[in-house]
Amino acid sequence: MLHIIKYAIKTAVKNRNTFIWTFIFPIALATFMYLAFGNIYNEEFVMKSIPVAVEEGEMQEVLSEFLGGLAQDNGDPYFEVRILDKEGAGKALENGEVSAIITSGAEPSVIVGGEDFKQEIVVSVINSFVRNMRKAGAIRLMTVSEGTDEMQVVLMDETAAEPEVFFVEKSLSKGPQNIYNNFFYAIFAMGCLFSTMGAANLTSKLMPGRTSLSGRLNVCGTSKFKMVVSEMLVYFLVVFIAQMAGYFYMRLIGIELTGDVLAVAGIIAAGALYGVAKGVLIGAIPKISEGIKVGICVGSTMLLSFLADLCTTGIKAGIERTVPIVNRISPAALISDSFMTIYVYEDYGKYFQNLLTLVGMAVVGTSIAIFILSRCRAGKMMLKT
Amino acid sequence: MEYAIEVSKLVKRYKELLALDHFDMTIREGEIFGLLGPNGSGKTTTINCILSLLKYDKGQIRVFGREIKPSDYELKKQIGVVFQEVAVFDELSVRDNIDYFCGLYVDDKVLRKQYVDEAIKFVGLENYEKFVPGKLSGGLLRRLNIACGIAHKPKLIFFDEPTVAVDPQSRNNILEGIVKLRDAGATIVYTSHYMEEVEQICDRILIMDKGKAVATGTAEELKNMTKNRETITLETDALTDADLEVMKGLPHVYDISYENGVLSLYYSAGRNNLVRVVNYLQEKDIAFTNVHSKVPTLNDVFLEITGKELRD
Ligand SMILES: Nc1ncnc2c1ncn2[C@@H]1O[C@H](COP(=O)(O)OP(=O)(O)OP(=O)(O)O)[C@@H](O)[C@H]1O
Ligand SMILES: [Mg+2]
Numbered sequence: 001m002l003h004i005i006k007y008a009i010k011t012a013v014k015n016r017n018t019f020i021w022t023f024i025f026p027i028a029l030a031t032f033m034y035l036a037f038g039n040i041y042n043e044e045f046v047m048k049s050i051p052v053a054v055e056e057g058e059m060q061e062v063l064s065e066f067l068g069g070l071a072q073d074n075g076d077p078y079f080e081v082r083i084l085d086k087e088g089a090g091k092a093l094e095n096g097e098v099s100a101i102i103t104s105g106a107e108p109s110v111i112v113g114g115e116d117f118k119q120e121i122v123v124s125v126i127n128s129f130v131r132n133m134r135k136a137g138a139i140r141l142m143t144v145s146e147g148t149d150e151m152q153v154v155l156m157d158e159t160a161a162e163p164e165v166f167f168v169e170k171s172l173s174k175g176p177q178n179i180y181n182n183f184f185y186a187i188f189a190m191g192c193l194f195s196t197m198g199a200a201n202l203t204s205k206l207m208p209g210r211t212s213l214s215g216r217l218n219v220c221g222t223s224k225f226k227m228v229v230s231e232m233l234v235y236f237l238v239v240f241i242a243q244m245a246g247y248f249y250m251r252l253i254g255i256e257l258t259g260d261v262l263a264v265a266g267i268i269a270a271g272a273l274y275g276v277a278k279g280v281l282i283g284a285i286p287k288i289s290e291g292i293k294v295g296i297c298v299g300s301t302m303l304l305s306f307l308a309d310l311c312t313t314g315i316k317a318g319i320e321r322t323v324p325i326v327n328r329i330s331p332a333a334l335i336s337d338s339f340m341t342i343y344v345y346e347d348y349g350k351y352f353q354n355l356l357t358l359v360g361m362a363v364v365g366t367s368i369a370i371f372i373l374s375r376c377r378a379g380k381m382m383l384k385t
Numbered sequence: 386m387e388y389a390i391e392v393s394k395l396v397k398r399y400k401e402l403l404a405l406d407h408f409d410m411t412i413r414e415g416e417i418f419g420l421l422g423p424n425g426s427g428k429t430t431t432i433n434c435i436l437s438l439l440k441y442d443k444g445q446i447r448v449f450g451r452e453i454k455p456s457d458y459e460l461k462k463q464i465g466v467v468f469q470e471v472a473v474f475d476e477l478s479v480r481d482n483i484d485y486f487c488g489l490y491v492d493d494k495v496l497r498k499q500y501v502d503e504a505i506k507f508v509g510l511e512n513y514e515k516f517v518p519g520k521l522s523g524g525l526l527r528r529l530n531i532a533c534g535i536a537h538k539p540k541l542i543f544f545d546e547p548t549v550a551v552d553p554q555s556r557n558n559i560l561e562g563i564v565k566l567r568d569a570g571a572t573i574v575y576t577s578h579y580m581e582e583v584e585q586i587c588d589r590i591l592i593m594d595k596g597k598a599v600a601t602g603t604a605e606e607l608k609n610m611t612k613n614r615e616t617i618t619l620e621t622d623a624l625t626d627a628d629l630e631v632m633k634g635l636p637h638v639y640d641i642s643y644e645n646g647v648l649s650l651y652y653s654a655g656r657n658n659l660v661r662v663v664n665y666l667q668e669k670d671i672a673f674t675n676v677h678s679k680v681p682t683l684n685d686v687f688l689e690i691t692g693k694e695l696r697d
Contacts, residue, residue, distance in 0.1 A: 003488040007477065014476035208438040208455070216472035216533075218455070219436045220489035221462030374456040377440045378433075380399055 004222070004230035012234060018198065019238055025194065026246025029187045034253055049080040050099050050118045053089040057104025066129065067102070079122075102126060184255055185339040188243055189308065189332040192271030193301040195239040199279025200293050202231045203369050207286065209378025224374040232276055232366065239272040260342065263351065267338040270358040274331050277362035277369075284369035286376050308332030334358055387414045388450070389541055389572040390435060395444030397430055397596075404430045405441070406596040412574060417567050419587030420576040421683065423695055427596040428576040429469055432543050436466060448541070462490050465539030469546045469576075471530040473518050480505070480514040483532050490537035504536035507562050509555060523550040531559065535566065542566065543574045548582060560586050580683035580695060592683070594691050604683065611681050611689045612639070615652040617659055621666070621673040622646040628669065635661055 012019060054063045060083055067079040084092060089101045093111065100122040101111040110126045112119035204210065206227060208218040217227070247264055282296050307330050309316040316333055319326045327333045334354040341351040390412040397405040404427050412418040420428050433439040435446055437453045446453060453460055473482045483501045491497045505511055508528035518526055531547050544563065548556045564586055567573055577583050583590055584604045591601045600607055608614075614637075624643060632648075633641050637655035642648070652658050659678045666673055687695040 003485075003492075007474075007481070007485045007488075010481065011474060011476045212468050212470035212472040213474070215433070215436075215438050216466065216468060216486070217489075218438055219461055219464060219466045220486065221458050221464075221537075222489040223458050224456070375454075377455060378438055379440055 001226050001230050004227060005234055008231050008234040012238060019242075022191075022195065022198065022238055022242040023245060026187050026191045026243055027249050029190075030184060030246060030250045030255070031253070033183055033187070034250075034255060049077050050122065051080045051082070051097060052122055053082050053084045053092050053098040053101045055089050055101060055104045056083060056085050058106065059104040059108055063102055063104060063108060063129075067125070184250055185336045186305075186309075186332075187246065187250075188268055188271060188339070189335040190301075190305055191243050191246065192239065192268070192275040192335060193278075193304060193332060195235070195272055195275035196279035196282065196301055197294065197297045198239075199232070199235055199276040200283035200297050201279075202235060202276075203228060203280045203283030203373060204290060204293060205283075206373055207284070207378070208376065209380060210290075225370050228280060228366065228370050228373065232280055236272055236276045239276060240269055243268045243272060263342045264339075266351075266355055267335060267342075270338075270355040270362075271331065271335040273362045274358040277365040278331075281365040281369045284372045286372060287379070304330055304332045308336055329357060329361070331358060331361070388412065389414045389448070390574070391445075391447040392431070392435065393445050395431070395434060395441055395446065397427075397434060397439065397441045404596050405434070405444075408444070408593070408596060409598055410591055410601075412572065413589075414572050415567065415570060416588040417563065417573040417575055417586050419583035419590040420574060420593060421578065421580060421583045421590055421687075421695070422576075422593035423578055423687075423693075426593045428593065429545055430596075431593075432466075432545055432574070432576065436464070436543070462537075463540040465534045465537060465542040467531050467534035467542070467544045467547050469549075471518075471526050473526075473529055473533055475518050478515050478517055479510055479521070479529055479532075482518070482529060483536050486533040487536040490539075500536050500538060504532040507535065508532045509558060524552055524555060527551050528555065528559070539571065541572045541574070543576075545576050546578070547575075548577070548579070556582075578695065580687075584683060590683070592687055592690070594687070599690050600686065607683060607686050608681050611686050612653055613651055613681055613685065613689075614654050615658055615681075616677075616679045617650045617652070617662055618675075618677045618679070619648050619662070619673045620646055620675040621648060621671055623671050624648065628671070631665065632662070635665075 052067060054060050054067070064081045064083055068077060068081045082092070082098065089098070092098045093101050099112065099118045102122070103109050103111065107130055108126055109130075110123050112123065205214050206217055206224065207214055209215065244265060247268070278300070279297060282293055282300075285293065285296075307315055307319060307326065316327060319330075319333075327337070334357055338351055338354040341348070341354070388411050390410070392408060392410040395405050395408040396403075408427065408431060410420075410431070420431065422428050430439065434441045435448065435453070437455045437457075448460060449463070451457070451460055474485065477485060480501065483504050484497065487497050487500050487504070491500060505514060508531050510525065510528055510532065513521060513525060513529075516525075518529065521529060527547065527550055531544075534544075535542055548559055551559065560582060563573060563575065567588075575583065575587060587604070589601065589603055590607060592599050592607065600610060602610075629641060629643055632638065632650065635650070635658075637652045637658065638650055639653045640651040650658070650662065659676070663676070684695045687693075
């Protein structure tokens, strides 16, 4: 196995041209996006307060005080809070007077009128609030403490003997940037999915009858398991390193993808593994031509990216409402969602669930590919390559 | 007698084309077995079926008494294949290519190094170890292809037209090498449409045409299948009908022709045929030139059985 790995690396190094694209892709895309709207990272982003309605109810006090207390860098409030009854709030949302309604039940939830970054901010703030509220058990008091350069909103749990402090938002002033960060996460998600194409060749070249070389590799005394796993490993490393290089490049040019590097590496690793395994499976489909395999790779990558809002917005939310299971297994959604879990929600349970789903699908796909490869024969040999 | 390969009633179709038509073949352990047939007769198809690369429609194939399956890596470890089309990695050097393929069979590093060295020597590529395939001439590339197929010292080796495009000197080296491999205990399946090669090295030969086995045996046995054993031709323009009558009566002559001053005598057997003709002409003091005695080749065997030339 080490033997195959060694030569797979040698071949990869000699084949620089193919691999260079893997490296260029995230860096070029990041640069491009940075030029397109990166100025928000340099200039102070000034935004009008977002009008929101808080429904009348048991949490109305806490919520309005909480939301009203959040201020931007320049001192303007983030939200302009109105307390309305259910009907009034609905009307206000319909008329576009408010961007979102926050219900005041025992556990607040958000109703939004559209899908722009304002709504996303409301959703992420309330999600964060709810999560911390769950952790705290009961919230009695809310204090808003003003730091010198960053606002911090804290929730205090007074039921505990020692009052515990929960940070709701570490840096709300970066709110809008988090939204743009989505596009940068998308680069990783796409990078992982695009590795599918390169990986398809790993198994495609092992299909008997494709080329004289594939015939030669099929008659040798090494199991398909060893061959596939070794080659996959090498290609996986290439993709992983390329994505990580992209990540460090993004940080270098000033895109604030803060957070635990290990956590990021985990997502990229799981994503790359998934992408590579998917390619390996597609490459092993018998009886179809190379062209069709490439088509399946490109098509499925596009579809998955589209479903996960990597191209537009709104689709993912739509799926979440109708067939949420799709978002639980759609790789691009899992990847971008995992980034959200570490940057926005700090929800590691979800994080690991996403990663395990990706890795699980990769293992299943690879197993099927190896199963096919170790028993298929060609109907005919290609006469010339 | 142990059989290395038994193929019986093998049928392989490519859509409407019948590539193998109830093809039978048995190969004994330790022999060089020649598969001789014109282009498109099904030699490569046969090998690919035996190697479980190709699906086939009917028939049975046993290798060392076992039905070979795509995942029978134990059996595959004992087999070496030199495909008709060169199968090497363009990115790797000559040495790396051989080492790569050898490593798919042999784990021990020290042993592998020795095997690779031997394979390089076998094909005479010592001066090209660092070259990548793209920098090798056609003949050198074929020699690399051979080295990659045999480096791991397999018990059973398939050579599918290995000498195409190789110069006569190296070709001879390769043929001698193959004989040495046999002497070292390997069983060899050798396909070619060069009858001279096949005749030179093969212990037994199967002649195939249109997916069928038309004759099997040693070169001698095959040649004995033909009616013609010797043809003598000479040029002279002084023969009378009486002379021709006498010559027709010479021992073993079954046919005679005399056209444009060229006399041809066809013999069904016998020795000293030439001496008798020459003696007769001398007695009669008839001048002659350009005497040839031709014994049948495998091509003649093929011609007689199938009605066409082995090579076009
Ligand atoms: N992939 C294929 N699709 C269709 N027909 C094929 C295919 N491969 C081989 N054939 C046909 O099967 C027949 C046998 O081919 P094969 O390659 O076995 O011949 P061969 O004896 O090896 O010839 P050669 O001396 O040219 O190598 C030929 O008529 C060929 O055209
Ligand atoms: Mg052939």
